Every structure is written in C-alpha cells, then in structure tokens.
Amino acid sequence: MHDYFIGLMSGTSLDGADGVMVDFSGDRLRVVASASEPFAGSFRAELLALNAPSHNELHRAALAGSELAVVYARVVAALMHQAQAQGIYAVHVQAIGAHGQTVRHQPQRTSNAPSGVGYTLQLNHPALLAELSGIDVVADFRSRDVAAGGQGAPLVPAFHQGIFGNGDDSVAVLNLGGISNLSVLPPSGATWPVVGFDCGPGNALMDAWCLRHTGQPFDAGGAWAKSGRLIPALLGRLLDEPYFGQPIPKSTGRDLFSLAWLAEKIQPFAGERPEDIxxxxxELTVCACTAGVSSYGKKSSELIVCGGGAFNLHLLERLQTALPWLRVSTSDAHGLGPLQVEAAAFAWLARQMLRRQPGNLPGVTGAAGARVLGALYPA
Incomplete structure (x- = not known):
C-alpha cells in the first residue's frame, strides 16, 4: 500500500519553489518525482519588500499569497505529470504540505500582545492551492508551536533524525538556505535529545550582494567569493551581533539579517572591493555555522549539508577546513538531493498532521510540549 504525499517549500533565499512527491510506505521514503520553478524577478522583489513595513502591505501580501499558490500549483502539476507516467494520479495523493513564504518571524514572547506570545507569518493561499490542484492541502505549520510558547522553527530536525540519523554515530545536518539551521542527531541509545536551531545567515546576504554587484542571483560555486580576500575588521563587525551569543532555543530570519542590517554593518567599508566583501x-556564514557545530556537534562524525548552499563549493571547502574532525558531505550522498530535503520535510509534516501526530520537538523549539502542526484545507 503506497503512502504518497507532496511537499512544497519556498525559503528565505527567495529563489523559487521546490516540490517533491514522496512515498512513505517503505522503510525509507522514496522520491517519486521532483520539480522546481524559479520566481520571476518582480515577484521576488515584492516578496523581499514585504519582509519590512511598506505601503499598502496587507493588500499586497494577500495578492502575493495568491500568486505563490499559483506557482505552487504549477510545481504540483509538474510533479503529477511525472507521477502519472508511473500510474499515480491526484486521487492517490493524500495531501500537499505547503510551507508558504515566511515574511515575518517574531516568535519571542512580548508584553505588547494580549496573549504574551509572538507570531510567525507565512504568505500563502492554501485554499486556492487546493482548488487548483484538486488535492487536500496542509499549511500553517509554525503557528501552533508558537502558540505553545515555541519558536515555530526549525521544524525539520525530527525529519532529519528519521532520514539521516545514524544508529552508531552522532550526525549533524546543516541546511544552507537563506538562513542556516543546524540539526544535531544523537546515535541510537544516546541519553541526549536532538538539538536544532538557526545559526544565522545562510545564503541570503551573499545572494543579495552578488545580485547587486554582478547581476547574478547567486555566486555560482562560490567562485566570486573565492576570488576575493577576507576583510577581518568587517568580519568582526558582522559577528558583533547579539543573536550569535544567544542560547538555544532560537530562530531568526530576514527580520534581523536584512539588507538594512547589512548596509549598516558595511558602511565603514564602502571603499572595499565587492569581491572582498x-x-x-x-566567512560570516562559515563562522555562524561552525560555531553551532563546535558548541553542540562536537561528538558528530559527519556534517551533511543540504539547501542551495550545498552547491557553493567554496563554502563547503571552508566548512571542511574549519571542522577538520568532521566529514563534510552533501545530502545527495545520502539519497536525497539538497533541494529536496526541506520540501520532503513538509510532506512528512503534512503526513504527521493527517495522522494527528506531533510535528515539533519541544526541546528544539522551546514549545510547552509536542503539538500537532498545520491546518487542513480539503480539496
């Protein structure tokens, strides 16, 4: 009996939407189909603008959520086209897990809110996606964890444990999206739990700087960065950010590591070569990630890298140099492509919701307990 789910992910890199169809019926999940669609430049710019207060933002956010649902629907159609060649149709798919596009993430408790809890906001229109795809949709995964006092993120460590966990050794998993997040997975029988948190910037600042100075949306292979030289004083200024010293649980996003944050930090270095910046x-991303591994993953034998940053060869080389006791690999060496991991995680979270099983790890997010995550939008 097959157990098909679709997962959709569009992360803080704002580069597009990734989707997978997976079959959970075996001992290990099987990827049936995968597809992605880049965001149009104008849509990417609008999503980036909506990360900060701006004119008429409620109206614009609603329109952006609908546009995202249309992009998601096209990814689903591409997945179904591949699946139909294998005799799999929409009626066989139990649900779509659609994360949405995070534009605000403020989970910290606040005295300004009557409930005392913060919030997290993902643009989406899951009802429209259900209408367009003819498949049940599960969305809004983070809110219940935040309501229970948690960070609402990261939600993938439990999935990482099931997919990448090694019975004999501790393994660390580093997702390099716009923001970097780390999972440290204990071996079987360990007395310590899974650890997970956001390290800080991943690709977001690198991509923005690359686009501004080269016109390219990302630094392919890290070649441009490799052609430059480190500016130690700038690195020290960048690392002089209180977030890096905060204890876990913690999570972050473009609310903190924004273009405005970057502009303020680099202002004294305006005369430096762009490639040196x-x-x-x-190196800021390397330092943020290696600090997390050094603090919580010292017992790990391997660092598995996923997300778009897994294709940045210079970044991988720097991680390996900074963490010589670990073997640095990418997730495709473990059966799941770097751009498939987070999408597959949201397929798993949708499955957890339909089975009324928890999707969070309270020790990771800081929530008061395990919670069933997500809301169902029937087709």
Whole structure:
C-alpha cells in the first residue's frame, strides 16, 4: 500500500519553489518525482519588500499569497505529470504540505500582545492551492508551536533524525538556505535529545550582494567569493551581533539579517572591493555555522549539508577546513538531493498532521510540549 504525499517549500533565499512527491510506505521514503520553478524577478522583489513595513502591505501580501499558490500549483502539476507516467494520479495523493513564504518571524514572547506570545507569518493561499490542484492541502505549520510558547522553527530536525540519523554515530545536518539551521542527531541509545536551531545567515546576504554587484542571483560555486580576500575588521563587525551569543532555543530570519542590517554593518567599508566583501560574507556564514557545530556537534562524525548552499563549493571547502574532525558531505550522498530535503520535510509534516501526530520537538523549539502542526484545507 503506497503512502504518497507532496511537499512544497519556498525559503528565505527567495529563489523559487521546490516540490517533491514522496512515498512513505517503505522503510525509507522514496522520491517519486521532483520539480522546481524559479520566481520571476518582480515577484521576488515584492516578496523581499514585504519582509519590512511598506505601503499598502496587507493588500499586497494577500495578492502575493495568491500568486505563490499559483506557482505552487504549477510545481504540483509538474510533479503529477511525472507521477502519472508511473500510474499515480491526484486521487492517490493524500495531501500537499505547503510551507508558504515566511515574511515575518517574531516568535519571542512580548508584553505588547494580549496573549504574551509572538507570531510567525507565512504568505500563502492554501485554499486556492487546493482548488487548483484538486488535492487536500496542509499549511500553517509554525503557528501552533508558537502558540505553545515555541519558536515555530526549525521544524525539520525530527525529519532529519528519521532520514539521516545514524544508529552508531552522532550526525549533524546543516541546511544552507537563506538562513542556516543546524540539526544535531544523537546515535541510537544516546541519553541526549536532538538539538536544532538557526545559526544565522545562510545564503541570503551573499545572494543579495552578488545580485547587486554582478547581476547574478547567486555566486555560482562560490567562485566570486573565492576570488576575493577576507576583510577581518568587517568580519568582526558582522559577528558583533547579539543573536550569535544567544542560547538555544532560537530562530531568526530576514527580520534581523536584512539588507538594512547589512548596509549598516558595511558602511565603514564602502571603499572595499565587492569581491572582498563577498568573501567576508561567505566567512560570516562559515563562522555562524561552525560555531553551532563546535558548541553542540562536537561528538558528530559527519556534517551533511543540504539547501542551495550545498552547491557553493567554496563554502563547503571552508566548512571542511574549519571542522577538520568532521566529514563534510552533501545530502545527495545520502539519497536525497539538497533541494529536496526541506520540501520532503513538509510532506512528512503534512503526513504527521493527517495522522494527528506531533510535528515539533519541544526541546528544539522551546514549545510547552509536542503539538500537532498545520491546518487542513480539503480539496
């Protein structure tokens, strides 16, 4: 008996939507189909603008959520086209897990809110996606964890444990999206739990700087950064951010690591070569991630890298140099492509919701307990 789910993910890199159809019926999940669609430049710019207060933002956010649902629907159609060649049709798919596009993430408790809890906001229009696809949709995964006092993120460590966990050794998994997040997975029988948190910037600042100075949406292979030189004083200024010293649980996003944050940090270095700043921004990501691994993943034998940053060869080389006791690999060496991991995680979260099983790890997010995550939008 097959157990088909679709997962959709569009992350803080704002580069597009990734989707997978997976079959959970075996001992390990099987990827049936995968597809992605880049965001149009104008849509990407609008999503980036909606990360900060702006004119008429409620109206514009509603329109952006609908546009995202249309992009998601096209990804689903591409997945179904591949699946139909294998005799799999929409009626066989139990649900779509659609994360939405995070534009605000403020989960911290606040005295300004009557409930005392913060919030997290993902643009989406799951009802429209259900209408367009003819498949049940599960969305809004983070809110219940935040309502229970948690960060609402990261939600993938439980999935990482099931997919990448090694019975004999501790393994660390680093997702390099716009923001970087780390999962440290204990071996079987360990007395310590899964650890997970956001390290800080991943690709977001590097991509923005690359686009501004080269016109390219990302630094392919990290070649531009590698051509530059480190600016130690700038790196020190970038690392002088209180978030890096905060204890876990913690999560972050473009609310903090924004273009305005970057502009303020680099202002004294306006005369430096752009490629040298790119090299330094890459090193910022390396430092943020290696600090997390050094603090919580010392017992790990391997660092598995996924997300778009897994294709940045210079970044991978720097991670391996900074973490010589670990073997640095990418997730495709473990059966799941770097751009498939987070999408597959949201397929798994949709499955957890339909089975009324928890999707969060309270020790990771800080929530008061395990919670069933997500809301169902029937087709």
């Amino acid at each position: 790119q090299n330094t921004l890459t």
